[in-house]
Amino acid sequence: MNTKKVRAYVSALVLLCSACHEKTRALSPDYAIDFGCGRRPQVLAVETFMQNHGFKFFDEEGAREKRGHSFFVLQVDGRDPRRVMLNVIGLRQPPSYGGGVAYKLTITGPPPSQHDARLEQDSRSFVSKTLECQIWSAERYDNGPESAGMFESVYGDELRRIRELGD
Numbered sequence: 001m002n003t004k005k006v007r008a009y010v011s012a013l014v015l016l017c018s019a020c021h022e023k024t025r026a027l028s029p030d031y032a033i034d035f036g037c038g039r040r041p042q043v044l045a046v047e048t049f050m051q052n053h054g055f056k057f058f059d060e061e062g063a064r065e066k067r068g069h070s071f072f073v074l075q076v077d078g079r080d081p082r083r084v085m086l087n088v089i090g091l092r093q094p095p096s097y098g099g100g101v102a103y104k105l106t107i108t109g110p111p112p113s114q115h116d117a118r119l120e121q122d123s124r125s126f127v128s129k130t131l132e133c134q135i136w137s138a139e140r141y142d143n144g145p146e147s148a149g150m151f152e153s154v155y156g157d158e159l160r161r162i163r164e165l166g167d
Helices: 003-013 043-052 060-066 117-130 145-165
Strands: 031-037 056-059 074-079 085-092 101-108 133-140
Touching (some): 117 133
Antiparallel strands (some): 085 101
């Protein structure tokens, strides 16, 4: 598997990171982990991790599947009282990229970025130890106050999707 191509593919599809160059990003995750797994991560494990860190979670892909509209392999969204979003997503790769699944965990808070070192380290440990997945990359990004408008849009869109898909 060509991890460089996988990372490029995942970065292009994840809404929170529109580019990898600092000057072209309107909003990037504060922390992002790209990873691959030998088996599909269990939704319950992701939800438990989120809950243990104070996040309210929503199995967005599970809600789509109930309606017969599956899109991702996995998509669990979390948000905490500080409005920090913790998302885990699994994207099917096209055959030209190996046809497997690339996963991404992102942490995005209201700008300007305020990194939570413990949450970032716990996330890394969760991916490698609990999910038993291989980390391809883990990157920290910083958003300035100029990204606040985009954050509000992304956060509002996530809340809207949860309302629309929720029971």
